[in-house]
Amino acid sequence: ALRNPGQPEFLQAVTEVMESLWPFIEEHPRYAEHGLLERLVEPERIVMFRVSWVDDHGSVQVNRGYRIQHSMAIGPYKGGIRFHPSVNLSVLKFLAFEQTFKNALTTLPMGGGKGGSDFDPKGKSPGEVMRFCQAFVSELFRHVGADTDVPAGDIGVGGREVGFMAGMMKKLSNRADCVFTGKGLSFGGSLVRPEATGYGTVYFAQEMLKSKGRSLDGLRVSVSGSGNVAQYAVEKAMELGAKVVTVSDSSGTIVDEDGFTPAKLAELMEVKNHLYGRVSDYAARTGATFEAGVRPWHVPVDVALPCATQNELDANDAAVLIKNGVVCVAEGANMPSTIDAAKAFEAAGVLYAPGKASNAGGVATSGLEMSQNAARLSWPREEVDARLLQIMQGIHAACLHYGKRSDGTVSYVDGANIAGFVKVADAMLAQGVV
Numbered sequence: 326a327l328r329n330p331g332q333p334e335f336l337q338a339v340t341e342v343m344e345s346l347w348p349f350i351e352e353h354p355r356y357a358e359h360g361l362l363e364r365l366v367e368p369e370r371i372v373m374f375r376v377s378w379v380d381d382h383g384s385v386q387v388n389r390g391y392r393i394q395h396s397m398a399i400g401p402y403k404g405g406i407r408f409h410p411s412v413n414l415s416v417l418k419f420l421a422f423e424q425t426f427k428n429a430l431t432t433l434p435m436g437g438g439k440g441g442s443d444f445d446p447k448g449k450s451p452g453e454v455m456r457f458c459q460a461f462v463s464e465l466f467r468h469v470g471a472d473t474d475v476p477a478g479d480i481g482v483g484g485r486e487v488g489f490m491a492g493m494m495k496k497l498s499n500r501a502d503c504v505f506t507g508k509g510l511s512f513g514g515s516l517v518r519p520e521a522t523g524y525g526t527v528y529f530a531q532e533m534l535k536s537k538g539r540s541l542d543g544l545r546v547s548v549s550g551s552g553n554v555a556q557y558a559v560e561k562a563m564e565l566g567a568k569v570v571t572v573s574d575s576s577g578t579i580v581d582e583d584g585f586t587p588a589k590l591a592e593l594m595e596v597k598n599h600l601y602g603r604v605s606d607y608a609a610r611t612g613a614t615f616e617a618g619v620r621p622w623h624v625p626v627d628v629a630l631p632c633a634t635q636n637e638l639d640a641n642d643a644a645v646l647i648k649n650g651v652v653c654v655a656e657g658a659n660m661p662s663t664i665d666a667a668k669a670f671e672a673a674g675v676l677y678a679p680g681k682a683s684n685a686g687g688v689a690t691s692g693l694e695m696s697q698n699a700a701r702l703s704w705p706r707e708e709v710d711a712r713l714l715q716i717m718q719g720i721h722a723a724c725l726h727y728g729k730r731s732d733g734t735v736s737y738v739d740g741a742n743i744a745g746f747v748k749v750a751d752a753m754l755a756q757g758v759v
């Protein structure tokens with residue numbers, strides 16, 4: 326805490342991981358040698374830079390850009406770019422730290438990184454978004470590369486923004502290699518990448534339920550958020566027979582007791598992805614029930630999928646979900662549950678998957694996009710989806726292996742943290758003190 330003042334999210338993420346690791350390290354003391362833990366909590370490099378651009382009124386705007394290059398131990402830095410006014414060093418350091426373990430869990434050769442800006446895309450014109458993306462890359466380009474650091478999307482950065490950034494990257498570098506993932510299909514994107522995080526989260530929930538002899542079929546599901554991850558979590562949950570009763574955004578929650586349908590989801594996607602509107606606009610167009618300023622956690626469900634942002638589900642929310650009989654919580658977002666909420670789920674015997682395990686399908690499919698680009702190939706949808714499912718099943722198996730407690734129950738938190746750590750730590754030890 327002394328070394329990282331004013332960085333609560335980063336300290337929260339490190340605390341959560343270290344609490345899991347400590348008993349394991351006591352049993353395997355070689356992991357406390359060679360300054361390994363001290364090195365692991367220090368990003369290898371942080372780049373902070375000015376992003377200046379001109380808005381539609383001709384005024385100069387100045388934002389701050391960041392790239393956290395946390396660990397290259399097992400491959401090029403890899404992790405998304407976030408555009409949101411809440412972006413700061415603490416948020417991006419927590420995300421880059423988590424990303425390092427998550428990427429290890431996928432078993433693909435990717436290190437950990439994260440970046441972004443405090444730029445707020447809400448209310449900006451398409452021209453302003455493009456000029457901002459170009460200004461951002463005009464500095465970022467010298468720090469990234471296909472074998473160095475490969476960013477992707479995150480909150481506020483979808484296919485459109487990745488396209489603008491990848492285009493500027495090409496112009497500045499005169500190279501067409503894979504420096505961004507989440508690209509459009511016509512210029513190197515992978516099939517299933519847009520769907521991958523949401524689908525993967527639901528695949529993971531399905532695996533957890535399967536381990537208890539259950540399935541998603543017929544269960545009630547709440548989803549928070551209504552962006553990229555949330556939309557495809559809704560789609561896959563419906564496909565597997567669940568009844569999805571909520572989506573949300575920072576303005577409030579849609580509660581739909583009849584359950585989402587493909588037609589309702591198409592309408593939501595139109596509002597969010599093409600009109601850049603709010604869920605309240607979706608409610609106005611469809612007559613759905615909208616609860617302003619409220620999160621979805623008071624709605625009774627069997628399965629909760631938090632897919633919006635960090636710390637969106639606290640101990641009180643967890644208590645309400647548990648009282649209402651929730652059996653499974655799989656995180657599509659990064660660190661959406663506070664530490665106390667996560668502990669409450671585990672103590673109550675809820676199947677609880679932390680984001681670094683359950684939302685790893687997005688970066689895994691980004692890894693598959695890198696492979697396809699390097700081979701100058703594009704794989705069919707079925708092949709990418711099958712690999713995604715296989716990777717999620719592999720992560721589930723790794724969590725069971727490392728997360729089994731002496732009483733036979735499983736902590737997915739410990740499992741994910743230890744499995745990710747072992748791979749990164751072994752790679753770091755083998756490569757010496759660098």
Ligand code: NDP
Pocket residue numbers: 409411478479480481482483522550551552553554555573574575576632633634635657658659684685687688
């Ligand atoms: P989007 O920008 O597409 O959607 C974000 C959603 O979360 C929106 O509904 C947004 O609502 C809501 N949200 C964002 N910030 C806040 C906030 N401070 N308070 C309340 N609601 C908020 O982002 P993604 O769907 O890509 O990302 C969602 C989460 O999933 C993030 O935690 C991200 O790190 C994580 N993730 C994403 C991956 C990906 O492949 N995209 C991969 C792995 C994890 P509003 O529009 O009102 O802001």
